[in-house]
Amino acid sequence: MSTSTTVQADDQKPVLGFWIYLMTDCVLFASLFATYAVLFRNTSGGPSGYQLFSLKNALTETLVLLTSSFTCGLAMLAAHKGKKRQTMAWFIVTFVLGVTFLILELTEFHHFIQMGDSWRRSGFLSAFFTLVGTHGLHITVGLFWMLVMLWRLARTGLGKATIRRLTMLSMFWHFLDIVWIFIFTIVYLRGMIAP
Amino acid sequence: MNKSNHTHIVVGHHDNSTRGTLATYVIGYIFSIYLTITAYLLVENHLLSHTPLFLFILALAFVQFIVQVFFFLHLGRETRPRWKLAVFFGMVTIVFILVAGSLWIMTTLNYRMSTKQMENYVESQARQGI
Numbered sequence: 001m002s003t004s005t006t007v008q009a010d011d012q013k014p015v016l017g018f019w020i021y022l023m024t025d026c027v028l029f030a031s032l033f034a035t036y037a038v039l040f041r042n043t044s045g046g047p048s049g050y051q052l053f054s055l056k057n058a059l060t061e062t063l064v065l066l067t068s069s070f071t072c073g074l075a076m077l078a079a080h081k082g083k084k085r086q087t088m089a090w091f092i093v094t095f096v097l098g099v100t101f102l103i104l105e106l107t108e109f110h111h112f113i114q115m116g117d118s119w120r121r122s123g124f125l126s127a128f129f130t131l132v133g134t135h136g137l138h139i140t141v142g143l144f145w146m147l148v149m150l151w152r153l154a155r156t157g158l159g160k161a162t163i164r165r166l167t168m169l170s171m172f173w174h175f176l177d178i179v180w181i182f183i184f185t186i187v188y189l190r191g192m193i194a195p
Numbered sequence: 196m197n198k199s200n201h202t203h204i205v206v207g208h209h210d211n212s213t214r215g216t217l218a219t220y221v222i223g224y225i226f227s228i229y230l231t232i233t234a235y236l237l238v239e240n241h242l243l244s245h246t247p248l249f250l251f252i253l254a255l256a257f258v259q260f261i262v263q264v265f266f267f268l269h270l271g272r273e274t275r276p277r278w279k280l281a282v283f284f285g286m287v288t289i290v291f292i293l294v295a296g297s298l299w300i301m302t303t304l305n306y307r308m309s310t311k312q313m314e315n316y317v318e319s320q321a322r323q324g325i
Binding site for chain 2: 016019020023024026027030031033034035037038055059062063066067069070073074076077080171174175177178181182184185186189190192193194
């Protein structure tokens with residue numbers, strides 16, 4: 001009895017630890033959001049979000065990332081049922097959607113920089129690139145992690161340790177989609193409300 | 196008897212804290228899409244004036260935040276002790292202080308640092324020989 005309890009408790013410890021990491025990451029993003037909210041009017045004669053953003057592009061990014069969060073959940077359902085192939089398939093779908101999101105974001109960044117509107121242009125653009133870039137960096141890390149887990153899945157299958165790691169990866173991915181809700185609202189939608 | 200009962204409870208705990216069901220993911224996904232599209236259409240068509248529109252889409256974002264935290268991250272499905280929930284509320288408190296505090300200070304900077312106040316301050320420092 002006690003052995004079983006201990007095993008389960010130990011199994012949950014890393015997941016709780018990872019949850020605490022995610023919550024502290026929220027604080028990082030909160031400080032970047034606060035910075036953006038303070039600086040977004042300081043365009044220094046450069047373009048504002050109203051002139052710069054494409055709301056259709058931002059909506060596409062949002063829906064792609066949201067769908068990837070959903071397919072990541074489906075992958076976890078398959079993992080808990082012990083269906084290795086199905087788990088891998090859903091994670092590959094999630095990975096492709098994640099890469100699509102990153103390409104859309106980098107294309108947007110590239111477009112801005114080519115027009116001369118890089119992070120050097122104004123306080124608004126510095127805050128914009130820092131906030132959205134930090135999120136993009138997290139996505140990149142998540143994608144690498146997903147590749148490693150796919151490789152591990154292919155080699156070892158759905159052991160207990162693998163499921164625990166996949167659980168943490170899925171928490172990370174859902175967390176990034178949650179942060180994006182606020183980027184979409186506070187950066188893109190807010191930017192398009194008023195010039 | 197007692198032993199098997201206890202084991203069952205422990206396994207149940209494991210289930211609750213880490214797993215969702217197809218229903219929770221589908222409901223969360225549909226809700227999120229609905230909230231996203233609503234916010235997008237409101238802004239695209241400028242259906243409200245500036246401030247109410249911003250407050251409304253901010254409220255929609257918070258609803259979506261709650262939806263995804265509960266339906267995707269399964270917060271609140273763990274049994275006691277609810278550590279995840281405790282850490283979550285700690286985070287919400289810190290984030291609130293950080294964001295609201297920063298905005299409060301920075302938006303009232305003009306008031307706090309008016310020219311008159313600055314002059315008084317400089318004069319008082321000069322009087323002290325600094």
